[in-house]
Amino acid sequence: MAQYTRISGSVGLITLKNPPVNALSAVVRQGIVDSVERALGEPEVKCLVICGQSGKFCGGADIREFGKKMTGPPLIPVFHAIEAAAKPVVAAIEGIALGGGLELALGCHYRIAHSKAKLGLPEVTLGLLPAAAGSQRLPRLIGVPAALDLITTGRHVTAAEALQLGIVDQVTDHNTVDAAVKFALSVAGQSLDARRISTFPCPRLSNLDAVFEAAMQKVRQAARGAIAPIACVQAVRAAATLPYAQGLEREKELMATLFTSGQARALQYSFFAQRAVGRWSMPSGARWDTSKPKPIRKAAVIGLGTMGRGITVGLAQAGLSVVAVETQEKQLMEAKQAVSGMLERGAKKRGVSPPLGNISYSSNIKTVGDVDLVIEAVFEDMALKKEVFQQLSAVCRPGTFLCTNTSGLDIDDLASQTPNPELVVGMHFFAPAHVMKLLEVVYGPRSSPQAVATAMQLGKVIGKVSVAVGNCQGFVGNRMLSPYLSQANFLLEEGATPEFVDQVLEEFGFAMGAFRMSDLSGLDVGWRVRKAAGLVVPGQPARMRQGCRYSPLGDLLCEQGRFGQKTGSGWYQYDKPGSRVAKPDPWLHSFLEEYRTRHGLVARRIDHQEVLERCLYSLINEGFRILEEGIAAGPEDIDVIYVLGYSWPRHRGGPMFYADMVGLTRVLERLEFYHQAHPDVPSLQPCNLLRKLVASGSPPIHRWREVIKKVHSQL
Numbered sequence: 001m002a003q004y005t006r007i008s009g010s011v012g013l014i015t016l017k018n019p020p021v022n023a024l025s026a027v028v029r030q031g032i033v034d035s036v037e038r039a040l041g042e043p044e045v046k047c048l049v050i051c052g053q054s055g056k057f058c059g060g061a062d063i064r065e066f067g068k069k070m071t072g073p074p075l076i077p078v079f080h081a082i083e084a085a086a087k088p089v090v091a092a093i094e095g096i097a098l099g100g101g102l103e104l105a106l107g108c109h110y111r112i113a114h115s116k117a118k119l120g121l122p123e124v125t126l127g128l129l130p131a132a133a134g135s136q137r138l139p140r141l142i143g144v145p146a147a148l149d150l151i152t153t154g155r156h157v158t159a160a161e162a163l164q165l166g167i168v169d170q171v172t173d174h175n176t177v178d179a180a181v182k183f184a185l186s187v188a189g190q191s192l193d194a195r196r197i198s199t200f201p202c203p204r205l206s207n208l209d210a211v212f213e214a215a216m217q218k219v220r221q222a223a224r225g226a227i228a229p230i231a232c233v234q235a236v237r238a239a240a241t242l243p244y245a246q247g248l249e250r251e252k253e254l255m256a257t258l259f260t261s262g263q264a265r266a267l268q269y270s271f272f273a274q275r276a277v278g279r280w281s282m283p284s285g286a287r288w289d290t291s292k293p294k295p296i297r298k299a300a301v302i303g304l305g306t307m308g309r310g311i312t313v314g315l316a317q318a319g320l321s322v323v324a325v326e327t328q329e330k331q332l333m334e335a336k337q338a339v340s341g342m343l344e345r346g347a348k349k350r351g352v353s354p355p356l357g358n359i360s361y362s363s364n365i366k367t368v369g370d371v372d373l374v375i376e377a378v379f380e381d382m383a384l385k386k387e388v389f390q391q392l393s394a395v396c397r398p399g400t401f402l403c404t405n406t407s408g409l410d411i412d413d414l415a416s417q418t419p420n421p422e423l424v425v426g427m428h429f430f431a432p433a434h435v436m437k438l439l440e441v442v443y444g445p446r447s448s449p450q451a452v453a454t455a456m457q458l459g460k461v462i463g464k465v466s467v468a469v470g471n472c473q474g475f476v477g478n479r480m481l482s483p484y485l486s487q488a489n490f491l492l493e494e495g496a497t498p499e500f501v502d503q504v505l506e507e508f509g510f511a512m513g514a515f516r517m518s519d520l521s522g523l524d525v526g527w528r529v530r531k532a533a534g535l536v537v538p539g540q541p542a543r544m545r546q547g548c549r550y551s552p553l554g555d556l557l558c559e560q561g562r563f564g565q566k567t568g569s570g571w572y573q574y575d576k577p578g579s580r581v582a583k584p585d586p587w588l589h590s591f592l593e594e595y596r597t598r599h600g601l602v603a604r605r606i607d608h609q610e611v612l613e614r615c616l617y618s619l620i621n622e623g624f625r626i627l628e629e630g631i632a633a634g635p636e637d638i639d640v641i642y643v644l645g646y647s648w649p650r651h652r653g654g655p656m657f658y659a660d661m662v663g664l665t666r667v668l669e670r671l672e673f674y675h676q677a678h679p680d681v682p683s684l685q686p687c688n689l690l691r692k693l694v695a696s697g698s699p700p701i702h703r704w705r706e707v708i709k710k711v712h713s714q715l
């Protein structure tokens with residue numbers, strides 16, 4: 001609702017009330033209309049202030065209403081009514097003014113913001129554009145280049161930046177509503193002619209075409225197939241070239257296209273999925289709302305390689321005390337320098353001082369005796385990790401949580417090295433660990449709900465989106481990646497090139513195709529895992545392992561010392577070791593030809609559809625297996641992991657959402673088709689849960705949990 005009160009005798013105060021973020025629901029919109037009308041009709045009222053309850057101005061349109069039948073007054077006429085008012089209307093912006101929230105403020109005649117407020121038009125991140133006249137008003141207020149930046153990126157700006165850009169008129173450190181009331185009284189009675197943004201001409205640009213061409217090129221490059229950023233540029237162009245009313249029409253047309261696109265649905269799903277993963281549950285029945293985390297004030301990081309350094313930075317930046325341990329003195333010194341540099345650069349960006357004092361460095365593991373939680377981040381080697389866990393068990397005080405940063409090792413095996421396996425969980429960080437948003441929190445069969453809750457809470461504190469998953473080879477992310485990569489390799493055997501496979505996957509929207517990604521992460525990583533799994537043993541049949549098809553191509557490249565970017569060659573060639581520019585490699589093409597000849601394989605023409613279906617559907621099939629086994633609680637968990645950790649295009653929601661969009665029957669049919677063609681590839685065999693979902697009439701993704709529950713209850 002929107003509550004109307006009179007304060008200081010002559011000020012009408014409208015307070016938006018719709019927890020948690022005062023979104024502009026139908027009731028709130030109606031409340032604003034009624035309140036404005038009332039205030040304008042009261043002769044004693046000289047001016048109006050609009051604010052939000054609980055220190056939050058407004059989080060925008062109510063996303064929960066999207067896709068439902070529209071009720072209540074639309075936003076644009078509401079904002080026009082405010083702008084047309086004959087009495088000054090001042091927006092008192094505390095906390096947030098986002099999307100429709102900022103558009104509401106732009107409809108007001110003046111804007112006063114608290115210094116801690118964040119403002120922005122993030123609609124693009126939901127597959128939309130600021131279609132409550134934001135795309136037409138903002139360029140008129142702050143000029144085309146700045147408006148293009150804000151609208152196409154959706155970034156939030158601080159109150160200070162908003163003041164500098166001219167979005168707000170005043171910033172206060174004190175009570176914002178009081179400041180807005182005082183301000184409103186000071187301008188009451190003055191002409192409002194120069195305050196109605198819709199009447200402003202858009203600031204002229206001599207190089208208008210060049211600016212829009214450059215903007216379009218920039219968004220196309222970054223968008224990876226997303227259409228909303230392109231529509232945003234088109235809408236701003238309308239503001240710059242058309243009268244306001246026609247610009248609004250263009251904004252409406254563009255919005256209609258976006259609103260009905262699958263991309264907006266995918267991005268809105270992704271928004272809610274990222275919040276839903278915080279409400280985790282375990283197969284034991286333990287849940288987020290019944291498991292209390294322990295507060296963590298002091299943590300330790302063991303091993304200061306690339307991952308350990310990033311984790312240390314993340315913890316220190318979040319204000320925790322950190323003991324950073326590296327047993328090799330030389331590496332300890334190097335790590336200290338690197339971590340300090342990262343903290344200093346990060347602090348400079350945020351305009352704060354670097355939290356260097358939060359970290360104490362040590363080469364002695366005994367110094368972690370008083371910490372609340374340890375994150376072991378030594379080399380990915382089970383024997384080494386076990387040794388560290390044994391040492392930690394001896395030096396840590398009782399009750400200390402022991403976490404391991406691993407991308408796939410058995411958490412339970414590691415937990416068995418300690419007398420308190422219930423305190424052990426996995427924390428799978430993604431590189432660079434202080435930047436990447438994703439954290440897989442891996443519980444073993446003996447991890448206590450409190451240990452999981454504590455790791456999930458710590459993830460939140462350091463700014464991660466944490467997803468709780470069960471313990472299995474590769475957890476969720478890497479386990480699903482394995483059949484995807486296998487298919488990419490099989491496609492090479494059958495006639496494709498790495499460039500073609502990557503091109504198809506990149507056109508789909510991945511930041512990097514399978515081969516460019518492998519070159520970046522290092523081919524030796526997978527080689528080590530395959531060796532440990534007993535797959536790379538001399539004397540084995542070349543293309544079969546344990547009765548299943550196997551491609552040794554990656555192993556053969558590693559045997560040649562081709563580990564990817566770091567060695568200057570892998571699936572591609574690079575100018576020098578460490579270079580990032582991948583070039584097609586004639587050596588690799590002849591190597592593939594020789595390989596096919598040696599194994600009697602005849603190269604055939606492979607098309608886009610086959611590459612996409614085999615790579616993606618095998619990955620999705622593994623996702624269904626993971627759901628069936630209860631390793632992930634729901635499809636949202638898998639999708640968040642893929643969008644945040646594996647560069648799955650956000651505008652496609654995630655692999656499980658994509659399967660829902662494509663249609664489960666279609667996914668099943670194509671998997672059956674490919675499995676028939678490749679019966680020696682078990683990952684192409686459709687899993688039971690997928691069959692059950694199709695048999696239950698392919699319910700939409702938000703109802704999959706019901707079918708999953710039934711499957712589990714039958715086990």
Ligand SMILES: CCC/C=C/C(=O)SCCNC(=O)CCNC(=O)[C@H](O)C(C)(C)COP(=O)([O-])OP(=O)([O-])OC[C@H]1O[C@@H](n2cnc3c(N)ncnc32)[C@H](O)[C@@H]1OP(=O)([O-])[O-]
Nearest residue numbers: 020021023059060061062063064098099100122131132275
């Ligand atoms: C007509 C076209 C023109 C206009 C278009 C728009 O305005 S499009 C909109 C443009 N606006 C945006 O894109 C802003 C989107 N929102 C955000 O970016 C962040 O939520 C935040 C910065 C506002 C708060 O961050 P934080 O870390 O403090 O908190 P949190 O993120 O965990 O959220 C807490 C709860 O609030 C819920 N919720 C949030 N927003 C909305 C909403 N608009 N609606 C409904 N609900 C919303 C959220 O689901 C969660 O619910 P749960 O899980 O507890 O049941």
